[in-house]
Amino acid sequence: MMREVVKRELWLASLVVIQGAAWALGGPAGGEEVGGTAAERGWRLLTGKAEYLPPDFDQQVFEALWEVWEEPLRERAARATAAERRQMAFERYGLCESPDRPGGVPLQYTNDGRGGWVINCLACHGGEVAGQVVPGLPNARLALQTLVEDVMAVKLRQGKPLAHLERGALLVPLGSTVGTTNAVMFGVLLMNYRDADLNVHVNRPPPAMLHHDHDAPPLWHYRKKRRLYIDGFAPRHHRALMQFLLIPRNGPEQFRRWEADFRDIEAWILSLKPPRWPWEVDASLAERGRDLFARHCAECHGSYEEPESYPERMVPIEEIGTDRTRYDALSPEARRVYLQSWFNEYGTLGGEAEPAGYVAPPLDGIWASAPYFHNGSVPTLYHVLYPEQRPVVWEQQGRAYDRQRVGLSVAEYEELPEDVASPAQRRRYFDTRRAGKSRAGHPFADGLSDEERRALLEYLKTL
Numbered sequence: 001m002m003r004e005v006v007k008r009e010l011w012l013a014s015l016v017v018i019q020g021a022a023w024a025l026g027g028p029a030g031g032e033e034v035g036g037t038a039a040e041r042g043w044r045l046l047t048g049k050a051e052y053l054p055p056d057f058d059q060q061v062f063e064a065l066w067e068v069w070e071e072p073l074r075e076r077a078a079r080a081t082a083a084e085r086r087q088m089a090f091e092r093y094g095l096c097e098s099p100d101r102p103g104g105v106p107l108q109y110t111n112d113g114r115g116g117w118v119i120n121c122l123a124c125h126g127g128e129v130a131g132q133v134v135p136g137l138p139n140a141r142l143a144l145q146t147l148v149e150d151v152m153a154v155k156l157r158q159g160k161p162l163a164h165l166e167r168g169a170l171l172v173p174l175g176s177t178v179g180t181t182n183a184v185m186f187g188v189l190l191m192n193y194r195d196a197d198l199n200v201h202v203n204r205p206p207p208a209m210l211h212h213d214h215d216a217p218p219l220w221h222y223r224k225k226r227r228l229y230i231d232g233f234a235p236r237h238h239r240a241l242m243q244f245l246l247i248p249r250n251g252p253e254q255f256r257r258w259e260a261d262f263r264d265i266e267a268w269i270l271s272l273k274p275p276r277w278p279w280e281v282d283a284s285l286a287e288r289g290r291d292l293f294a295r296h297c298a299e300c301h302g303s304y305e306e307p308e309s310y311p312e313r314m315v316p317i318e319e320i321g322t323d324r325t326r327y328d329a330l331s332p333e334a335r336r337v338y339l340q341s342w343f344n345e346y347g348t349l350g351g352e353a354e355p356a357g358y359v360a361p362p363l364d365g366i367w368a369s370a371p372y373f374h375n376g377s378v379p380t381l382y383h384v385l386y387p388e389q390r391p392v393v394w395e396q397q398g399r400a401y402d403r404q405r406v407g408l409s410v411a412e413y414e415e416l417p418e419d420v421a422s423p424a425q426r427r428r429y430f431d432t433r434r435a436g437k438s439r440a441g442h443p444f445a446d447g448l449s450d451e452e453r454r455a456l457l458e459y460l461k462t463l
């Protein structure tokens with residue numbers, strides 16, 4: 001009985017591993033010479049090598065997804081051309097065209113060369129802003145739970161077996177709002193069944209789980225950091241990037257074999273630059289904002305003027321006051337298990353099993369990475385600066401960008417609208433009253449005048 005339970009947990013683990021990004025199309029095997037710089041090789045591995053994880057579904061399933069959509073969407077899809085339906089599916093699930101292979105599998109998936117789509121890192125770490133596809137940008141539109149549920153319904157109709165993610169979704173929520181996922185808990189679950197050398201032990205009791213949704217950070221911050229994650233507990237290291245491959249199928253040998261790939265993938269991440277604000281900036285207003293930033297913000301977020309600096313400042317959880325679910329969800333024991341493992345060179349790299357709170361992130365390219373805070377609860381920078389005006393419930397307006405308030409263009413509500421019927425629709429509304437989704441905290445602009453906040457907002461566009 002217990003065994004059964006654990007087996008089910010493991011299944012879920014494996015699917016859940018979606019995290020584990022995968023890549024596609026029979027790319028080169030670990031460590032092979034493929035030419036180019038390390039960063040170029042890393043990009044090719046990330047988007048082209050499919051063997052790290054098994055496929056989630058095939059093209060035939062993808063093309064039939066509209067058949068399980070709710071009305072009136074299904075009706076519209078039925079009348080649309082194949083190309084329009086593809087666009088509608090991209091819209092619904094938060095997918096975008098890959099700059100390397102337009103018309104092929106989207107940026108967020110890798111083609112395994114046999115018709116299979118394998119989820120990759122860019123599912124959460126690649127998206128679109130102001131009409132531009134940006135690898136490394138948090139995907140603010142990813143609707144993973146909805147995609148997986150629809151895939152499951154289509155597979156049942158087509159008589160196809162469920163893959164890892166679908167089975168996992170039966171047991172663990174993948175994400176309850178568009179743009180955020182329960183990724184952190186996937187990691188906790190998967191690590192629970194490994195020892196320090198990454199051998200798999202299926203008979204362990206399941207770990208304590210506190211499910212919550214997290215907004216992925218921009219990958220271009222990586223080069224400024226020495227410690228990863230919002231609580232900064234894990235030292236930066238190429239092996240840390242491999243946690244996403246922790247499905248039981250991948251044993252300790254695979255991790256050693258693929259390590260060289262992930263040195264290259266790390267080189268690609270280190271080469272990333274934030275996108276620049278594409279519109280005009282009021283230079284004199286921004287100039288005033290620069291001084292205000294130096295006085296009120298730089299002690300935690302660093303300086304973006306020459307010489308640049310980034311203090312990687314840890315702020316105690318009570319002082320920052322943003323949602324603390326993420327902080328509580330990762331126990332000191334869970335952090336220790338990771339820190340003592342192969343991923344962290346068996347503890348020799350250091351790390352912090354009991355961090356005091358959250359680390360103030362770099363703000364490079366901050367205009368592009370809305371929504372804000374680690375749980376993605378605040379849709380614009382204006383709302384970061386005006387805590388009392390943060391919406392209780394908000395809904396993204398398609399791909400529209402809000403240039404005035406700098407961030408996502410949203411509709412705001414006091415309550416969830418009553419006509420929201422399907423779960424897929426409900427996930428489009430970010431309800432900040434739900435567990436793990438608080439919009440509170442970060443009161444650091446509170447003493448400033450409206451004028452000063454306008455100047456700060458203008459300056460933030462330039463980072």
Ligand code: HEC
Nearest residue numbers: 018019021121124181183214215216217228229230241244
């Ligand atoms: C299902 C979504 C998802 C997928 C897929 C995913 N990540 Fe992440 N990633 C996250 C989230 C959420 C966080 C933030 C976790 C935290 O701070 O606790 C994160 C954090 C990170 C960080 C730390 C960044 C920082 O600034 O601290 C790196 C680096 C990273 N991911 C790389 C990758 C790589 C490489 C892959 C593919 C092998 C990948 N991720 C796949 C969701 C995802």
Ligand code: HEC
Nearest residue numbers: 296297300315320322358359360361372373374384444445
């Ligand atoms: C005492 C340290 C501290 C000060 C001072 C501070 N911040 Fe922060 N800031 C943080 C921390 C910690 C976070 C992360 C909170 C979270 O995600 O839960 C953060 C998050 C943010 C974010 C969201 C980042 C993201 O990627 O989602 C923005 C924007 C921001 N701060 C702007 C500012 C501005 C502008 C000022 C000056 C008015 C300022 N901060 C002052 C500590 C600070």
